[in-house]
Amino acid sequence: GDSVTQMEGPVTLSEEAFLTINCTYTATGYPSLFWYVQYPGEGLQLLLKATKADDKGSNKGFEATYRKETTSFHLEKGSVQVSDSAVYFCALSDNTNAGKSTFGDGTTLTVKP
Amino acid sequence: GAVVSQHPSRVICKSGTSVKIECRSLDFQATTMFWYRQFPKQSLMLMATSNEGSKATYEQGVEKDKFLINHASLTLSTLTVTSAHPEDSSFYICSARASWGANTEAFFGQGTRLTVV
Numbered sequence: 001g002d003s004v005t006q007m008e009g010p011v012t013l014s015e016e017a018f019l020t021i022n023c024t025y026t027a028t029g030y031p032s033l034f035w036y037v038q039y040p041g042e043g044l045q046l047l048l049k050a051t052k053a054d055d056k057g058s059n060k061g062f063e064a065t066y067r068k069e070t071t072s073f074h075l076e077k078g079s080v081q082v083s084d085s086a087v088y089f090c091a092l093s094d095n096t097n098a099g100k101s102t103f104g105d106g107t108t109l110t111v112k113p
Numbered sequence: 114g115a116v117v118s119q120h121p122s123r124v125i126c127k128s129g130t131s132v133k134i135e136c137r138s139l140d141f142q143a144t145t146m147f148w149y150r151q152f153p154k155q156s157l158m159l160m161a162t163s164n165e166g167s168k169a170t171y172e173q174g175v176e177k178d179k180f181l182i183n184h185a186s187l188t189l190s191t192l193t194v195t196s197a198h199p200e201d202s203s204f205y206i207c208s209a210r211a212s213w214g215a216n217t218e219a220f221f222g223q224g225t226r227l228t229v230v
Binding site: 036041042043044045046049089093100101103104105106108 | 145154155156157159160162206208219220221222223224226
């Protein structure tokens with residue numbers, strides 16, 4: 001079945017540091033890939049997405065590129081802020097299976113001033 | 114963008130009672146909605162897929178008689194936790210897809226924090 005493997009956390013960075021959260025996936029079809037962010041006590045917010053190979057999703061300074069050859073969708077940001085502290089989930093949606101989403105375990109990011 | 118509203122956001126109930134959680138797509142029709150459960154500091158686990166006008170499809174290990182799902186219209190799905198017990202305390206999140214097929218995304222509700230005392 002489909003699966004998503006995320007870099008284990010927690011990750012602690014200083015403000016303005018470079019962020020990378022690794023994500024790899026296994027899927028039988030041609031999935032769409034997503035990064036979601038969850039702030040404490042809240043639901044999920046879509047951060048960015050990519051729907052086909054070589055697409056780059058970007059939003060709020062975050063970006064991730066759909067790499068089919070390495071089955072990866074790593075999240076990056078050049079300069080993190082304290083307000084970026086949250087839990088980040090990598091997910092895929094298998095477009096051939098009625099749209100179920102499969103999530104990674106989540107990576108907790110803490111940015112210190 | 115598409116908005117999914119989940120209600121209530123927080124609920125505390127006594128052990129043995131039932132709790133209903135609503136998931137509404139506010140500005141689009143959703144033939145399929147999904148219900149997830151999230152334990153503290155863990156990922157989201159799919160509980161069931163809710164299809165409008167038909168029975169929900171439950172994931173392995175999810176008790177269908179305990180977690181009743183109804184998808185009576187294209188904009189509303191409900192999850193009822195029956196005879197709730199403290200171990201049912203969790204964060205429940207729904208999502209809805211705007212259309213079925215390639216290049217679509219699921220829009221998530223705000224989640225419901227259920228505490229059973």
